[in-house]
Amino acid sequence: MNGAILRKTWRDTWLLLLIAAVVIAFFELFFILAVTTKLTDIRVYLRNIPPFIQGMLRMLAGADILDHLTPTGVMSIGFSHPFVHIVLWFFSIAYCTRVIVGEIDSGVADLLMTLPVSRSRLYVTLSVVAVACKMMLNAAPWVGTWLTQTLFGYGPFELKRLAMVCVNLFTLYLAIGAGGLLISVTGSRRARAIGILAALLLASFVLNFLAAIWEPAQRIAFLGVLDYYQPLVTIASGEWPIRPMAVLLSVATVCWLAGLIHFRRRDILTG
Numbered sequence: 001m002n003g004a005i006l007r008k009t010w011r012d013t014w015l016l017l018l019i020a021a022v023v024i025a026f027f028e029l030f031f032i033l034a035v036t037t038k039l040t041d042i043r044v045y046l047r048n049i050p051p052f053i054q055g056m057l058r059m060l061a062g063a064d065i066l067d068h069l070t071p072t073g074v075m076s077i078g079f080s081h082p083f084v085h086i087v088l089w090f091f092s093i094a095y096c097t098r099v100i101v102g103e104i105d106s107g108v109a110d111l112l113m114t115l116p117v118s119r120s121r122l123y124v125t126l127s128v129v130a131v132a133c134k135m136m137l138n139a140a141p142w143v144g145t146w147l148t149q150t151l152f153g154y155g156p157f158e159l160k161r162l163a164m165v166c167v168n169l170f171t172l173y174l175a176i177g178a179g180g181l182l183i184s185v186t187g188s189r190r191a192r193a194i195g196i197l198a199a200l201l202l203a204s205f206v207l208n209f210l211a212a213i214w215e216p217a218q219r220i221a222f223l224g225v226l227d228y229y230q231p232l233v234t235i236a237s238g239e240w241p242i243r244p245m246a247v248l249l250s251v252a253t254v255c256w257l258a259g260l261i262h263f264r265r266r267d268i269l270t271g
Contacts, residue, residue, distance in 0.1 A: 001121060001124050001125045001128055002117045002121050002122065002125050005117060005121075005122060005125045005126075006125050006128065006129060009099070009125065009126060009129045010129055012098070013095060013129060013133060016091060016094060016095075017091065017133050017136065017137060020087050020088070020090070020091045020137055020140075021136060021137050021140040021143075022140075023087055024084055024087055024088075024137070024140040024141055024144065025140045025141070025143050025144035025147065026144065027078075027081070027083055027084065027087075027144065028075075028078050028079075028140075028141050028144030028145050028148065029144050029147065029148045031075075031077075031078040031081070032075075032078070032145065032148045032154050032155075033148070033152075033154070035074055035077075035078075036071050036074065036154050036155070068232060068235065068236050071154070071155050071156065071157055072155075072157050072158040072161060072162065072235055073232060073235055073236070075145060075157060075162060075231075075235070076165070076231040076232035076235050078141065078145075079141045079162070079165050079166070079169065079231045080229065080231050082205075084141065085205070085226075088137065088138070088173055088176075089176075089198070089201050091133070091137060092173060092176050092177050092180055092197075093180065093194055093197050093198060093201075095130060095133065095177075095180075096130070096177060096180025096181050096183070096184050096193075096197065097180065097183075097184055097190050097193045097194050097197070098190075099126060099184075100122075100123075100126075100184050100185050100263065101183075101184040101185070101187045101188065101189070101190050101193045102184075102190045119263050119264050120260065120264060123181075123185070123259070123260050123263050123264075124260075126181070127181065127256065130177050130181070131174070131177075134170060134173050134174060134177060135170060137173075138166055138169045138170040138173055139166055139170075141162075141165075141166060141169070142159070142162050142163055142165075142166045145157055145159070145162055146159060158235070158238075161234065161235045161238055162235070164234050164240055164241070165231040165234050165235065167240075167245070168228075168229055168231070168234060168241050168244060168245055168248075169229060169231075171228075171244075171245045171248040171249055171252070172225060172226070172228065172229045172248055174248065174249065174252040175225055175248040175249075175251040175252040175255070176201065176225060177252070178251070178252040178253070178254075178255035178256040178259065179197070179200070179251070179252075179255045180193075180197050181255070181256065181259045182255045182256075182258055182259035182262070183196050183197050184259075185259045185262055185263040185266070186259075186262055186266075203224070204224035204225050204226050204227075205224075205226060207220065207221060207223065207224040207226075207227075208221065208224050208226040208227060211224075211227070225248065225251070227244075228241075228244035228245075228247050228248050229244065230244065
């Protein structure tokens with residue numbers, strides 16, 4: 001790891017990280033304000049919606065929300081809302097494709113490579129910043145919920161179970177981030193890397209959506225990373241999602257090592 005590159009990467013990242021974290025935390029605050037005061041009305045509404053819509057809600061939460069309409073259970077939707085994922089996707093794509101493929105695309109990678117820093121140290125430094133950012137960013141839903149309960153008295157929420165969900169969310173975006181780094185170090189055009197990563201994330205989302213309403217898609221749902229993030233299951237059981245997190249960590253490790261090996265060996269042409 002290199003201290004100078006770490007500080008530069010952090011300077012280039014902290015503002016985007018802060019904006020994304022604040023946006024997610026405030027989303028959870030407003031979600032709670034909008035939902036928890038209307039639980040009775042929501043129960044009546046959900047019991048009368050078409051099965052198709054109920055399937056969509058199961059897709060978002062990971063289980064049947066009708067069986068867990070408590071303040072904590074409802075937060076499974078807040079923690080898996082598409083808006084939260086979009087913000088996290090935006091940050092992951094922006095970070096993973098800025099360096100290294102961004103440097104290659106802009107023609108300044110040769111300057112970066114002249115620094116007295118090995119490629120391994122550069123890759124590890126970028127990875128350390130990415131992990132730190134994801135830890136803070138994936139904690140934002142919990143922080144937003146905690147602040148809303150503490151400052152406004154909403155809830156009560158089972159914060160320990162919600163913390164388990166955030167750890168699962170962290171492993172999910174470790175896998176996505178490692179995959180993004182792998183795509184970055186194998187490409188030469190940032191736009192193409194962005195397109196590939198965005199397409200893979202959208203494909204996982206669509207597969208997860210179809211699996212909730214279409215039986216053939218259920219058979220291949222395991223191919224999408226979102227299948228390993230089921231917040232309502234964790235909230236309902238109160239147990240750590242060991243197997244999903246183990247799968248995500250395995251994917252992250254394989255992608256990260258593959259990216260490191262390829263980056264150390266590849267020829268980088270600029271200009």
